[in-house]
Amino acid sequence: MKRLIISLLSLVGLCVSCNDNDVDGVSFDSSVVKPAEDFTDPRDNNTYHCVQIGNQIWMAENLRYQIPGNSIAGCYTWDEEQVDASNATVDDETYKRIATEVANDPKYNGWPQYGNKRVTGTQMIMSMIMMFDYGYTQADVDEYLTYYPDYYEALTAELDKVRDPIIIAETHFKAVEKENGGYVAKYGFLYSFDGAKQAVPEGWRLPSDEDWLKLEQALGLNASESLRNEAWRGSGLATLLSEGGQSGFNAKRAGGNIYVIKTKEYNYVNKDDSWYYWTSTSEKNTDGADIAIIRMSAKYSDKVWRGTSPVTTGYRDVLYSVRCVKDAK
Incomplete structure (x- = not known):
């Protein structure tokens, strides 16, 4: 594929070099960040800290809404494989x-x-x-x-x-969540692209690429730099957005289930090293495959990657974290 995409995402040791056209760093003004009211999701009573950045309100935690059907519906914990409940039986x-x-x-x-x-x-x-x-x-x-x-x-x-496939999938999720030490409580769920769109609560939206551009520019990223695609942009931007950063966005390095170029497989990788977030903006690749624009950050760079990711290959879905956004009133 011309844009196959995401090859950088699995290379934890990749050396990142600066393009001569890079704008050196972001010009951050802390006045763009304001406290926002916590949000309690009426579907499951999960409460999320929120932050206003510019004219947007963002959840400051990864979404942890458990879609009924779990992996069947595109909602996973770490190391969870999709349940095949098509021929569910009991012993x-x-x-x-x-x-x-x-x-x-x-x-x-x-x-x-x-x-x-x-x-x-x-x-x-x-x-x-x-x-x-x-x-x-x-x-x-x-x-x-x-x-x-x-x-x-x-x-x-x-x-x-x-x-019942839904009960089987939930039982399987509970077993895997116990084995991995409670991933969801710390990092939220990992969602497929379709699962991400289903999981968003009423009154919020899965952020588009445009929403992310507004966020990045509000934090001081130069507009022309922000529009670079398949590229690392904005020295210091990842530091602002990551856990403990001054933006209050508090992105967790939750890892994901991504395409690993070396093994040509989809694997859970980079937990505690990288964060990956879906946007709602999707398109077709040159070969007709569905792809979506994402954001990622890795410990080896203080920039944020804007690029495209496969949604699925038919073998399994790609899985990333989700943040929700809405406009400030």
Whole structure:
């Protein structure tokens, strides 16, 4: 690809040189930064510190809204792979456990009478376990239990909850989040491009490239310098925007899931070294692939990269952090 993009993003040791046309540094005026009211997301009660920079209000924390469906919907924690729940099943032990719980549930009052006799929960459990013991499959047990339609309907409803792709994905997320030590609480979620657009709360927007240009220029980046593309721009700009910087933007070096040129794979890389943020501005590459304009910073440079990134290759989505913006009133 003519613009394939993002090759710099995976090279942590890359040496950055200054172009002769660079404007040396940003001219920062602290008066452009003002406190802004915290925002509590009514969807999940997460509260975000905010900051006004110029005529924009930005969240000063990475978005951590958990989209229902998690990885299925483009919302990931660190090292999480997408769940394939297209053929979700339960094992025999889980089936027997849930079937036993339904059979013994007191709200069903011992189950109704079938034919000339009353079939108790205990009898259904014994019949079911015997079938499993004799090598029958879940499909065989299902067929047997259809003779007891009330029980079978209640059992199917409970099994469907376990088979539900959204529940499976959330369970998987919780397990990975525990393994990685609580990434989301510190860094927010990593989102696919489509996930990022879904995750933004009402009253806010996923910032466009133009929104980022306004932010950078408000912090003192020369307008012509800011418009450079596929380039590192503005000495000192990354320092202002990164965690602890004077802008109050407080960008976290959350890493991302990006294309690694050496291995030609998509991997989680650069946690605590780089930050990557989606913009809402997308376009087509020369070969027709979807790409989006992003911003990134790395520890080896005090500039900010403005360039394009693949959205996906079909193998998996690229994943970056999200900040939200709105106009100051």
